[in-house]
Amino acid sequence: MAQRTPVALVALDWGTSSCRAYALDADGQPLGQRNRPLGILTVGADPAAYPQALAEIAGDWLDDSPAVLACGMVGSARGWQDAGYREAPVALADLAGPSVLSVPGPVGPVHLVPGVRTVTGVMRGEETQLLGAALTGLDDDPVVLPGTHSKWAQLTGGTLTDFHTAMTGELYAMLLDRGTVSQVAAPPGEQDRAAFDGGARRGLERSAHGLLSLVFEARSRVLVGSLQPEQVRDFLSGLLIAAEITGALAWLGQRPQQVTLVGGEDLCERYRRVLGLAGISAHRPEEDLALTGLVHLARELRLLPGAPGSEQGSRRRSR
Amino acid sequence: MAQRTPVALVALDWGTSSCRAYALDADGQPLGQRNRPLGILTVGADPAAYPQALAEIAGDWLDDSPAVLACGMVGSARGWQDAGYREAPVALADLAGPSVLSVPGPVGPVHLVPGVRTVTGVMRGEETQLLGAALTGLDDDPVVLPGTHSKWAQLTGGTLTDFHTAMTGELYAMLLDRGTVSQVAAPPGEQDRAAFDGGARRGLERSAHGLLSLVFEARSRVLVGSLQPEQVRDFLSGLLIAAEITGALAWLGQRPQQVTLVGGEDLCERYRRVLGLAGISAHRPEEDLALTGLVHLARELRLLPGAPGSEQGSRRRSR
Numbered sequence: 020m021a022q023r024t025p026v027a028l029v030a031l032d033w034g035t036s037s038c039r040a041y042a043l044d045a046d047g048q049p050l051g052q053r054n055r056p057l058g059i060l061t062v063g064a065d066p067a068a069y070p071q072a073l074a075e076i077a078g079d080w081l082d083d084s085p086a087v088l089a090c091g092m093v094g095s096a097r098g099w100q101d102a103g104y105r106e107a108p109v110a111l112a113d114l115a116g117p118s119v120l121s122v123p124g125p126v127g128p129v130h131l132v133p134g135v136r137t138v139t140g141v142m143r144g145e146e147t148q149l150l151g152a153a154l155t156g157l158d159d160d161p162v163v164l165p166g167t168h169s170k171w172a173q174l175t176g177g178t179l180t181d182f183h184t185a186m187t188g189e190l191y192a193m194l195l196d197r198g199t200v201s202q203v204a205a206p207p208g209e210q211d212r213a214a215f216d217g218g219a220r221r222g223l224e225r226s227a228h229g230l231l232s233l234v235f236e237a238r239s240r241v242l243v244g245s246l247q248p249e250q251v252r253d254f255l256s257g258l259l260i261a262a263e264i265t266g267a268l269a270w271l272g273q274r275p276q277q278v279t280l281v282g283g284e285d286l287c288e289r290y291r292r293v294l295g296l297a298g299i300s301a302h303r304p305e306e307d308l309a310l311t312g313l314v315h316l317a318r319e320l321r322l323l324p325g326a327p328g329s330e331q332g333s334r335r336r337s338r
Numbered sequence: 339m340a341q342r343t344p345v346a347l348v349a350l351d352w353g354t355s356s357c358r359a360y361a362l363d364a365d366g367q368p369l370g371q372r373n374r375p376l377g378i379l380t381v382g383a384d385p386a387a388y389p390q391a392l393a394e395i396a397g398d399w400l401d402d403s404p405a406v407l408a409c410g411m412v413g414s415a416r417g418w419q420d421a422g423y424r425e426a427p428v429a430l431a432d433l434a435g436p437s438v439l440s441v442p443g444p445v446g447p448v449h450l451v452p453g454v455r456t457v458t459g460v461m462r463g464e465e466t467q468l469l470g471a472a473l474t475g476l477d478d479d480p481v482v483l484p485g486t487h488s489k490w491a492q493l494t495g496g497t498l499t500d501f502h503t504a505m506t507g508e509l510y511a512m513l514l515d516r517g518t519v520s521q522v523a524a525p526p527g528e529q530d531r532a533a534f535d536g537g538a539r540r541g542l543e544r545s546a547h548g549l550l551s552l553v554f555e556a557r558s559r560v561l562v563g564s565l566q567p568e569q570v571r572d573f574l575s576g577l578l579i580a581a582e583i584t585g586a587l588a589w590l591g592q593r594p595q596q597v598t599l600v601g602g603e604d605l606c607e608r609y610r611r612v613l614g615l616a617g618i619s620a621h622r623p624e625e626d627l628a629l630t631g632l633v634h635l636a637r638e639l640r641l642l643p644g645a646p647g648s649e650q651g652s653r654r655r656s657r
Contacts (some may be wrong), residue, residue, distance in 0.1 A: 104562070116625065138559075139555045139562075140555070141561050141562060184553055184558065185550035186519075189518060193512060193516070194512075198508055198512055200505075201489075226548070227585065228502070230549040230581070231488075232502055232568065235504065235505040236459070239459045239494055240426045244458050260481065263546055263550050266546065270547050270551070320372060
């Protein structure tokens, strides 16, 4: 019987609504991967609940007493413990170091990656994906991470110089959950690309009129019959993504030819489409950038053997 | 004992959350005024509930079997009955006429003023206030009606040519009711003028960055310590009003020297302050413009004697 490869590191991308967990061998190679709906909203703000949650997520992986490294909202005041923020501009490879917080876990310390802040914005979790993007050579273009709180990041030589946040996903969900726009929206159904494009074009062309006006159009158009209730969701999706893009381009101060999109395929496809309407191409890497970033930080922290940045560290970790 | 003056008209500005009711004599002079929290959200969408609601609101005024005229959301599909819309541009004095819908009320027909629509917007109730503004000679400047769904109207010689809607009040309430911005906001307290002005300046200066980003700053600034939880509401209020103003000015296509503000004193004062930061003066008339509009329409409809537009019609109505 072949000897089982022991788990050397459990790496966690532990966010608001879910936790993606990886079991890695001493070479940083994945042995397993799980996605669990145990985000910090579910686990709660009591730090005492987190060792048990980690045991549920990582399960038998912990039998090998691996090192544990986590990025994301788990390192916030509403998560396991507040791991603080590094100030931008920050060299992403330096996220490992004294600012990594260690808390007692079920089988040894759990290391929490700090977030990054500016005067007007904070991120947790994205900094590790951005490190992965920089390590993969994807940081020449602006990096866009669409989501509940989308981020647009500017990187130079592995340094995160500044970023811009847009609450696109949160506002989309909020507007369709309650209020006068949701009243005229049909339940979710088939995607209506024409409605999506219509919203996107309206958002791109009339951004100067302001989102307070453009969003409300979704309701008014149903009342006057120029939009169907089944089209409201996609019209709004196109409109909000267009508004995010228009605002982010103004923040960038220049119009890039291309951006890097990091995120789920369906959502990134929506962004690619609106970016295309704005004359900007988009590249979506196949790599798991959070994993790439976590493995790099683990090597920096000597949680894994091998030179940082080496994907194939050959030394075995002594235990 | 002096003879009591009979109520010739009950005029109603009947909106989403409340109903303002006026008892008028045959000369169109007010005999009484009431404000009741019986908006259409409370009364509901069953037309059969409205005669009873009117009896509750108008009470003993109905003993004289007056004519009844109502404007506002009561004439919507979610109110008593859908009174339809007139298409802008529309001569406001012509709102009376065949498009006024009559429904059976507790003591005779109730006349419902239609709303006004464009391709992208609808209004109900504001058209009657705008008629009042036009009759009062207040329509040389753009007329701004701040609120849940603020309206900016352009009038020329008594004709409503076009209007712009911003869901400022609704979004403000929504953002402070739930979601990640509300999580960092302290409960309502004393107004913080510095926070309000800070939000307003941010909204005026950085409108190009987009509301999806600027609103989220309210949260991020608390997390990084540059805004206090007690300041979030006023920061957001200034920011959203500034965003509305910036968008509306772009819609107007020119920067007016002055606008007319129609609405409650406290809210109009907030708008006046942000308009001032943008270099625009604001005039708020003392007149009750909805009442002025309703009296005019009542005369047009022969619900009151006297020439339309005459505030002192001398003929007594024969009954």
